[in-house]
Amino acid sequence: MKTVAKTGNEAMAYAMKQINPDVVAAYPITPATEVVQIFSNYVADGEVDTEFVAVESEHSALSACVGASLAGGRVMTSTSSQGLALMHEILYIAAGNRLPIVIALVNRSLSAPINIHCDHSDTMGSREAGWMQLYCANSQEAYDSLIIALKVAEQTAVPAIVSTDAFIISHAMERLEVLEDQEVQQFIGEYEPRFSALDLENPKTFGPLDLQDYFFEHKRAQIDDFSKVLETYERVAKEYAELSGRYYPALEEYKTDGADVAIFTAGSTADTAKEVVDELAEQGRKVGLVRMRMWRPLPVEEIKAALGKFKAVAVMDRSDTMADFGGPVFLETRGILYDAKKKPLLTDYVYGLGGRNIEISDIIRVYDEIEKVAKTGKPEKLITYLGVRGEE
Amino acid sequence: MSMKFDRPMNWKELPAGCLIDEAATSLRFKTGDWRSMRPLWNAEKCIHCLFCWITCPDTAITVQDGKMTGIDYDYCKGCGICAEICPPKASAIEMIREEK
Numbered sequence: 290m291k292t293v294a295k296t297g298n299e300a301m302a303y304a305m306k307q308i309n310p311d312v313v314a315a316y317p318i319t320p321a322t323e324v325v326q327i328f329s330n331y332v333a334d335g336e337v338d339t340e341f342v343a344v345e346s347e348h349s350a351l352s353a354c355v356g357a358s359l360a361g362g363r364v365m366t367s368t369s370s371q372g373l374a375l376m377h378e379i380l381y382i383a384a385g386n387r388l389p390i391v392i393a394l395v396n397r398s399l400s401a402p403i404n405i406h407c408d409h410s411d412t413m414g415s416r417e418a419g420w421m422q423l424y425c426a427n428s429q430e431a432y433d434s435l436i437i438a439l440k441v442a443e444q445t446a447v448p449a450i451v452s453t454d455a456f457i458i459s460h461a462m463e464r465l466e467v468l469e470d471q472e473v474q475q476f477i478g479e480y481e482p483r484f485s486a487l488d489l490e491n492p493k494t495f496g497p498l499d500l501q502d503y504f505f506e507h508k509r510a511q512i513d514d515f516s517k518v519l520e521t522y523e524r525v526a527k528e529y530a531e532l533s534g535r536y537y538p539a540l541e542e543y544k545t546d547g548a549d550v551a552i553f554t555a556g557s558t559a560d561t562a563k564e565v566v567d568e569l570a571e572q573g574r575k576v577g578l579v580r581m582r583m584w585r586p587l588p589v590e591e592i593k594a595a596l597g598k599f600k601a602v603a604v605m606d607r608s609d610t611m612a613d614f615g616g617p618v619f620l621e622t623r624g625i626l627y628d629a630k631k632k633p634l635l636t637d638y639v640y641g642l643g644g645r646n647i648e649i650s651d652i653i654r655v656y657d658e659i660e661k662v663a664k665t666g667k668p669e670k671l672i673t674y675l676g677v678r679g680e681e
Numbered sequence: 682m683s684m685k686f687d688r689p690m691n692w693k694e695l696p697a698g699c700l701i702d703e704a705a706t707s708l709r710f711k712t713g714d715w716r717s718m719r720p721l722w723n724a725e726k727c728i729h730c731l732f733c734w735i736t737c738p739d740t741a742i743t744v745q746d747g748k749m750t751g752i753d754y755d756y757c758k759g760c761g762i763c764a765e766i767c768p769p770k771a772s773a774i775e776m777i778r779e780e781k
Contacts, residue, residue: 492703493701493704494703
């Protein structure tokens, strides 16, 4: 273990180097460009054994990854925003074929208007594609999560997206601890693919047409495999904690014991909110934080148990569903809590779209408002657009 | 895992992914019943040029020792390319309606 200073992109590229995948096929996109740019340096310098495929689009990048994974390789790529959108149809193909590809992703808003800064609309728009999703709060977590996600993906045959917040994490230098190359290799182990298109002794048929007679059975089986991801994740995360001393549950609770109200959010904002929780706790206020780290599969029982303790919870969503009903985390959390025996009053704050800064004072305002909700038992407003001009 | 083809499998029996764990399984899927027009081969008129064999998209023209021996109706979809390509002087393949 050694201490280094790295940005989120450098940390993810370094984890990829230590994983040493068989194939990386990628296309550059701001703000994730550096991940593969740095990785391609490792390739050029002979520090990895990876076959690096420079392709002409993200659609081709993930398509090449699908081919390499079907051939039995350990495969990774990196992208962001429009790049993930262009990969969209191939996301489903990778997941349906059970190819444990891992994407090192940087969360960036989707056009229009064109923007290169952080929100979560890219990955939230892909949440039905059948990929595990982990949202990281800092560079350390991004580094650790790629290693954990790769192992979970290969054990469950479910592909994974590990994401950081554009610029806030991707380009900010942080102190982090990294493992030795050998420790990472021992942890992830040799990849043993379930099948390989290059196994000429045992020829198989890949990607056949699947109509009314079998499509539904294949999808049902895929859904069932997905239901085992959380359990595998928790086991692998604990193994990783033994190795590194850092444990990342699917759902993180911060100072929730005895708290009356909580914010439920993801990504770098959760780390900012922890500062606020500390500050408010010193003033004797009963506030906590729940951080959603895994959003696919949904840690349903964990969310029920964690949020059920509070009188009021504010979801902070860094994207909107265009359903005129707030953000995706809010919508799905309401669904999860519907039949919970104990449930909080739930309101939504959509914030930070297109990289709009989220200030300490914004988060204090949210805590002020949910404390009021807890007291009155009635939210004044179900959905608030936080930090946008023209809004009260 | 070996797949069963004698009855429809349930979702718990399928190999993971859209995988069929053997090759050339389309041989078991007889596509001949898609046909609405049927090619009829006249052995006496046939000059064995094998134009039909080389152009048939379903390899449904059967050949032995360099001579055409007939049409595999299990897979022939009745596209009519064989009748079209057959040299006019020979006209050894005629398309007839399947119900006849």
